Every structure is written in C-alpha cells, then in structure tokens.
Amino acid sequence: MTARRVVVASGAWSNQVLRAVGIGLPLTVTQEQVTYFQTPHLREFAPDRFPIWIWHGGPRDCFYGFPIYGEVATKAGQVRITWPSIAVTMVGFIALASDLSAAR
Numbered sequence: 001m002t003a004r005r006v007v008v009a010s011g012a013w014s015n016q017v018l019r020a021v022g023i024g025l026p027l028t029v030t031q032e033q034v035t036y037f038q039t040p041h042l043r044e045f046a047p048d049r050f051p052i053w054i055w056h057g058g059p060r061d062c063f064y065g066f067p068i069y070g071e072v073a074t075k076a077g078q079v080r081i082t083w084p085s086i087a088v089t090m091v092g093f094i095a096l097a098s099d100l101s102a103a104r
Contacts (some may be wrong), residue, residue: 014042022031033077033078034075034076034077036073037073038072039074045067045074050068060103061078062078062079063076063077063078064077064079071073
C-alpha cells in the first residue's frame with residue numbers, strides 16, 4: 001500500500017507512533033483547561049447547527065470550540081502556540097462556566 005500523504009492524529013503520542021518510520025516532530029505537550037458552557041437552548045448548539053470552530057488570535061493564541069456532543073454543554077478551550085515546536089494539548093482539567101466566577 002502506498003500514499004502520497006498521511007494524516008497522523010495521535011496528539012501527544014505522535015512521536016511514539018512515528019518512531020517506527022524514523023520521524024520525530026518538535027512537540028511540546030501542554031496541559032490545558034477546557035470549559036463546558038451550559039445553555040437552556042441545547043438545540044442551537046447541536047452538531048448539525050453549531051460548527052466546530054477555531055480562531056487564531058495572534059502569533060501565540062488559538063481558541064477552539066465544539067458543539068454539544070456527549071455532554072449537555074458546548075465546549076471551548078485555548079491552546080498556547082510555542083514556535084518552533086508544535087503544541088499538543090493534553091486536556092486534564094474540565095470546568096463548567098458556572099464554576100468560573102469562583103475561580104477568578
């Protein structure tokens with residue numbers, strides 16, 4: 001089997017997966033916090049109405065979000081980009097938006 005291109009979507013484990021073919025990437029694994037925003041309007045945030053989105057907010061910041069899927073809230077998060085390495089997110093903290101006011 002041959003291919004001109006291959007997509008590897010193994011996150012923090014990419015170098016372990018690629019080691020067998022002699023490839024190593026300059027990865028920086030980070031632990032990020034995501035937030036689930038609850039809403040009484042669940043239908044508006046269903047996968048068929050609310051897209052997965054990503055916004056590059058400058059040379060270092062990237063924000064992303066997902067529709068409701070598996071949780072009764074929409075998900076949002078932030079990744080810090082550290083060039084020249086590639087930041088790979090390991091999600092380790094989850095908070096509900098209603099809990100954020102206590103954390104400020």
